[in-house]
Amino acid sequence: MQLTEEELGMLDGKYGKGTQIAMKIQVALGDVFNAERMVPVSRTHVALSNQEADLWFVEKMVNAGAKCRVSPTVNPGFNLEYFQCITKISKKDEETILRTRKAYKDVGATLTFDCTPYLEKNVPRFGEITAYSESSATPFINSVYGARTNRESAQSALCAAITGRTPLYGFLLDENRKGQVLVDVKAKIKDDFDYQLLGYAVPKKLKFKTPVFVNVPTSPSPAALMNLGAQLNTAGNVPMYHIVGVTPEARTVEDAFQGSDPENVITITEEDLEKVHDEITDPGGKIDFALFGCPHFNIDQVAHVSHLVDQKQLKVKLFIMTSSLTKELAHRMGYLDTLQAAGGDIVDDTCMDQPCWEFLYGKKGVTDSPKCAYYTKRRNMQFVIRNVDECIEAAMRGEI
Numbered sequence: 001m002q003l004t005e006e007e008l009g010m011l012d013g014k015y016g017k018g019t020q021i022a023m024k025i026q027v028a029l030g031d032v033f034n035a036e037r038m039v040p041v042s043r044t045h046v047a048l049s050n051q052e053a054d055l056w057f058v059e060k061m062v063n064a065g066a067k068c069r070v071s072p073t074v075n076p077g078f079n080l081e082y083f084q085c086i087t088k089i090s091k092k093d094e095e096t097i098l099r100t101r102k103a104y105k106d107v108g109a110t111l112t113f114d115c116t117p118y119l120e121k122n123v124p125r126f127g128e129i130t131a132y133s134e135s136s137a138t139p140f141i142n143s144v145y146g147a148r149t150n151r152e153s154a155q156s157a158l159c160a161a162i163t164g165r166t167p168l169y170g171f172l173l174d175e176n177r178k179g180q181v182l183v184d185v186k187a188k189i190k191d192d193f194d195y196q197l198l199g200y201a202v203p204k205k206l207k208f209k210t211p212v213f214v215n216v217p218t219s220p221s222p223a224a225l226m227n228l229g230a231q232l233n234t235a236g237n238v239p240m241y242h243i244v245g246v247t248p249e250a251r252t253v254e255d256a257f258q259g260s261d262p263e264n265v266i267t268i269t270e271e272d273l274e275k276v277h278d279e280i281t282d283p284g285g286k287i288d289f290a291l292f293g294c295p296h297f298n299i300d301q302v303a304h305v306s307h308l309v310d311q312k313q314l315k316v317k318l319f320i321m322t323s324s325l326t327k328e329l330a331h332r333m334g335y336l337d338t339l340q341a342a343g344g345d346i347v348d349d350t351c352m353d354q355p356c357w358e359f360l361y362g363k364k365g366v367t368d369s370p371k372c373a374y375y376t377k378r379r380n381m382q383f384v385i386r387n388v389d390e391c392i393e394a395a396m397r398g399e400i
């Protein structure tokens with residue numbers, strides 16, 4: 001790789017051991033992907049996991065004196081103080097989350113602890129070169145904003161935050177951003193939930209390809225776009241999609257394919273959505289809880305649930321995961337009070353794939369998120385997947 005004088009200085013240790021390790025990793029990555037050079041990044045996001053391997057790496061960087069040049073926002077772990085009030089948190093889990101907070105603070109991260117920073121704190125402009133890890137973030141950055149990121153790991157994104165550089169390859173290059181497969185959506189896409197199913201159904205027919213959607217509504221909500229990307233990337237490693245007439249690099253079909261022909265054309269029918277729904281949902285029955293916010297709910301989604309439960313009583317506990325910024329806004333708007341009066345709550349700084357939910361292991365809940373159901377299988381949590389309105393009705397009845 002061709003490196004600038006400053007980048008060579010990083011590699012030689014002129015800027016400290018931590019920066020040197022980060023640059024070494026990035027040069028190795030660049031070599032693997034045949035990158036010719038590095039490019040500066042203006043934004044970063046690290047999908048910390050609050051698990052041992054993640055901690056090992058960030059603490060290693062802190063101990064080597066690393067400090068981020070481009071402060072990253074970070075994914076949620078869990079809100080220790082909240083969960084200590086409602087359940088028992090083991091000493092080991094308490095120690096891990098406290099170490100995670102300290103390590104990311106020390107390395108110079110911005111402690112947002114949310115998985116949708118691209119909606120409220122870390123918002124790029126068109127064409128900006130960034131390094132985002134997190135499965136709902138990378139498709140949103142690439143597809144909806146037309147900014148550029150590869151599908152980073154937490155570690156490669158942290159290295160980019162430390163050096164302020166990333167190797168130039170993959171989705172940073174024009175030619176790799178073109179659509180590959182035309183997805184003709186014959187199914188009727190009625191609401192945000194249908195985008196979850198669409199995102200899960202497409203990788204059943206193609207994987208590792210950039211889809212170009214036609215015949216979907218041309219004014220999807222931010223939540224719909226977030227859902228689509230999160231499920232595409234979870235089910236099929238798809239960090240970018242185009243919707244003709246919606247996303248900025250797809251004003252027309254020709255635009256989306258950069259003048260080439262699609263490699264393939266697939267259709268998605270009602271039956272495809274029903275089939276994928278049947279595959280991923282657990283069967284109905286009595287439920288013990290409702291869980292939303294995977295990815296973190298935005299304020300409009302919180303408002304919607306709050307309206308649905310206003311003056312009503314839930315039969316099972318309901319949790320909405322969101323960012324602390326959105327929780328504060330929900331508090332100001334009165335949504336938090338409404339939810340709490342109905343028997344629900346908003347939990348900030350928290351991911352569903354964390355040990356703080358141990359009190360729900362072995363139980364059955366409702367959610368609108370296939371991603372939530374997918375990740376929690378290993379934690380022995382069962383989920384009936386429905387749209388938000390149906391989930392709320394179920395939470396009021398205690399069964400579905």
Ligand code: F3S
Nearest residue numbers: 115294295296351352
């Ligand atoms: Fe967010 Fe965790 Fe789901 S990071 S998208 S709540 S798996």
